[in-house]
Amino acid sequence: MSKKTDNVHWVYSSKNNQELAERYDVWAKEYEQDLLPENYTGPEPAIEVLVKYLSKEAKILDAGAGTGLVGQLLHQRGYGNLEAMDISAGMLEEARKKNVYIALHQGILGEPLAFATDTFDGIISVGTFTLGHAPSSGFDELIRITKPGGYIIFTIRPDYYQNSDFKEKQPALEAAGKWTLVEKGEPFLNLPEAEPDIYLQVWAYKVC
Numbered sequence: 001m002s003k004k005t006d007n008v009h010w011v012y013s014s015k016n017n018q019e020l021a022e023r024y025d026v027w028a029k030e031y032e033q034d035l036l037p038e039n040y041t042g043p044e045p046a047i048e049v050l051v052k053y054l055s056k057e058a059k060i061l062d063a064g065a066g067t068g069l070v071g072q073l074l075h076q077r078g079y080g081n082l083e084a085m086d087i088s089a090g091m092l093e094e095a096r097k098k099n100v101y102i103a104l105h106q107g108i109l110g111e112p113l114a115f116a117t118d119t120f121d122g123i124i125s126v127g128t129f130t131l132g133h134a135p136s137s138g139f140d141e142l143i144r145i146t147k148p149g150g151y152i153i154f155t156i157r158p159d160y161y162q163n164s165d166f167k168e169k170q171p172a173l174e175a176a177g178k179w180t181l182v183e184k185g186e187p188f189l190n191l192p193e194a195e196p197d198i199y200l201q202v203w204a205y206k207v208c
Contacts, residue, residue, distance in 0.1 A: 064128025
């Protein structure tokens, strides 16, 4: 088993949010060198969806920003009004070094967030809604802090979606008039050179 795989399993086996944050703090400095050699593709499909719906002036929250890979790619596409949020202070410190965010916030998806209602034009979250990480209840706060007419774009593993409460939560929010599904992408390989194959899928909702 590779060192990268060891780290992934170690992080995903965290028993609570405190342990999750602490383990990401430890992994933060080596996170990108562990992922990038295996052609981590998670951000690009989500970013391609985001650029369809949000202008370059949009105020965007990168929720579960990690080391800032998503923000870096958005900045390269001309987006400058970016804020980052992550559970891990260590990961946010690495994100800060990229100089692409106007603000960084430590916060936990699934708990109350320290943002005013209707703050953001859009939210992007890549690789965060997954096993042992952000729960489906995290959508409630993301909807609250997104302006009506704004967009929430996120990835989720299709197998996890089918075997978790996300399968009920997402349509329930739509039935309640909280958001409307505007796009659901085809599954794609997140780590093409990793074993076993890990697929992600991009979802995009418009907030009502």
